[in-house]
Amino acid sequence: TLNGKARAMRNYAKAPANLWAEFYLTSSYLHRRIPIRSLNGISSYEAWTGHPPDYSHLREIGSRCFVLIQN
16 A cells, blocks of 8 residues: 555654655655556556656655755
8 A cells, every 4th residue: 555655764864753744655656657557567657658667766764865056
């Protein structure tokens, strides 16, 4: 379920409980992009749009990031 996926990601990242909604949205986003056997190995995203999902923007949840502030 989405709740289980969100909980697993939050536990893995050791993130505070107030970020629960972000993890739930992320689990929903990923769920729509995972291939499904009942759709012959394509994702529901691809079935809807006709294009395979792009995974290049995904990063490990909880990974360190930095913000560049240009003057």
